[in-house]
Amino acid sequence: MSSGLHIQKVLVIQDAFVDHSVNAIRWAIRGLSLQPRDKIKLLRVIQLFDTTSSITCGILGHRRKLHSSATITQREESIKKETDKKLGEDRNSDEMNNILQLATMQQIEFERAVEAGHSLKGAIVLAAKAFNATSVILDRKSKKDQKYFIDNLKCAILRVKRDQSVEYVRRPNAAESYYIAADRGQSSSHRAGDQGEVIFQTSICSICMNPRPHMGPLREFTYSDLHYSTSGFSVRSGLPHTRKVFYRGVLSDGVQIFVRKHALGTITEMEFKSRVQMLGKVRHENVAMLLGSCSDGPEKLLVYEYVCNMTLNVHLTNRSRELTWERRMKIARGIAKGLEYLHSKSFYGSMRPNNVLLTHDYDPLLANFGLARNQYEDLNQSSETRVMKTFEYLAPEYEESGIDSSKTDVYSLGVVLLELITGRKTIEETEGKSFLRWARPLLKDKSYGELIDPVVLESHDLHQLFWMVRIAEKCINRDPGKRFSIHKVVNILMYISRNRETVDLSLLESEIEPTR
Known part of the structure; x- marks a missing residue:
């Protein structure tokens, strides 16, 4: 069980207009060996405004909806409309409900949020810092902005690839890995004792929810x-x-x-x-x-x-x-x-x-x-x-x-x-x-x-x-x-x-x- 000091907190970034996959969340639960009291936050990102044209590609590759000349009221209304729409899509998603069930079974805290604005790079960094994230999993379209995230974040950074697998952009700090592993009674290499x-x-199993049994007497x-x-x-x-x-x-x-x-x-x-x-x-x-x-x-x-x-x-x-x-x-x-x-x-x-x-x-x-x-x-x-x-x-x-x-x-x-x-x-x-x-x-x-x-x-x-x-x-x-x-x-x-x-x-x- 994690202590309050060394809980893993994973922030998963998604393009709200394109990506509705739960593969990154599923991977985080297993690939990062999350345990009870660890936390996952899914941040769906929306970029609504553009300073040059009404339809173009945003930071994560989606279409922006309004020109920057839109009134403040129009902006606020559009943000609320899109935010409510994306949260509603999550509630009606069978895949998302399966992930919620999986997280509940493993006693992992799971929350969802939608972020909208002009500078989403900055918003993602702020969200990661506010969440005290130990790992951030970026959308696959954000590859061109990796250097920005490396320069502005201290935590581990991962990225979803085109084939939906996940790769490290930057691995976790060695000391942080040691403390998390030690807090869980593991070595940082996930091996125990002299026997290897x-x-x-x-x-x-993320599909049928069949669990592997706990170790017990024969x-x-x-x-x-x-x-x-x-x-x-x-x-x-x-x-x-x-x-x-x-x-x-x-x-x-x-x-x-x-x-x-x-x-x-x-x-x-x-x-x-x-x-x-x-x-x-x-x-x-x-x-x-x-x-x-x-x-x-x-x-x-x-x-x-x-x-x-x-x-x-x-x-x-x-x-x-x-x-x-x-x-x-x-x-x-x-x-x-x-x-x-x-x-x-x-x-x-x-x-x-x-x-x-x-x-x-x-x-x-x-x-x-x-x-x-x-x-x-x-x-x-x-x-x-x-x-x-x-x-x-x-x-x-x-x-x-x-x-x-x-x-x-x-x-x-x-x-x-x-x-x-x-x-x-x-x-x-x-x-x-x-x-x-x-x-x-x-x-x-x-x-x-x-x-x-x-x-x-x-x-x-x-x-x-x-x-x-x-x-x-x-x-x-x-x-x-x-x-x-x-x-x-x-x-x-x-x-x-x-x-x-x-x-x-x-x-x-x-x-x-x-x-x-």
Whole structure:
């Protein structure tokens, strides 16, 4: 809980005539890790008067409504009319009401205001100072005025980009970050202790309001409990394209869950309980949380938190148009960061789209790891096509050694990255070849036009595409010694997400300094 001295106060600026999006507010709640008693203020800006013409572009790119020769009464009437209109639009907005609900659930104070006048740059600065803002998120059209805000504000400054993502113009003062983090029992890097354990805030899906569970003791469930909660492990409760291994259920206390069935006759009761205890300590923003387990004879059941938007496999198979380029990049970063964390805990294997759960915000959470002795145990022999598809994610050396390692997972990650780039291809689209036999020559020739998924052909970022292709190519190298380390994959993905316009090819041959 924040103290009165170190409460975060975020001022979000919007063009009242153009921008009605709540993405910046949604991002602030999650990206700035806002907590109870923190505050967000949405300032909608209107510039009504112009000294040169009756219709022109204002500071934030909207049309001004009145010439400066208008009478004082006309000005006051117009300001009141526009202000009331914008506040009324907010009250009738479903998106805004969802944000209000989200803020209320997280005990974040949220207020709205409309500012109108001639010099909006000055008005924004005055509003930020009066609010004692710790962060200001500017409208994307205000890029040309960034220097003015940097010179006149002391707080962190961010800006909404064209693709609705948010970037820092100036990061928060180091001392202020330290005091806010210390007040919340965190280090400024959001890591705790010598174990490098990542602290993540309990978040809520901004679309369906599904919350991530709080950390608690592992629960032991009976088979009848889970049988009842999943309607008898019915087909309707199973996720599509997952070979009926994930079942959605609702516990008697209303908590939504996923149940993962492991019919593993090769694992002993003692081994199972030992592994469950280890899995119960896994906590990361990109790893699905284990809530408990059940062991009943040959049936080994793991109970995970419910993740609301199915698996990456479902979205790839369905050729989902919701998988925009930005979301694909976000998924790639999250998967890599989750894998890096799991590898630090010596958990390997099962890196494939079936085991990547997504929220409606397209945050990926890895699941189904840490129990199978080898990846062959997880294959379903009832479908030859599915088996062959699963084998494509296995590194060449795995067939000989049968040993999971970080480099075998990096190989599997490379195949997943390639699917994010190309989309899920059918055998007809790959000219009757396996996916990798089709893709390798195109990777070697840098044939981006043939590699890129047509769904994102018009919206991808060329620099990011170039790097993604290079990363995938390095990951699926047949020689494990020539593959990237998982740390390097994470660092490069983070780098290209933050530095789109500066691609340094030498970084492929040397480790990028961590930027997280």
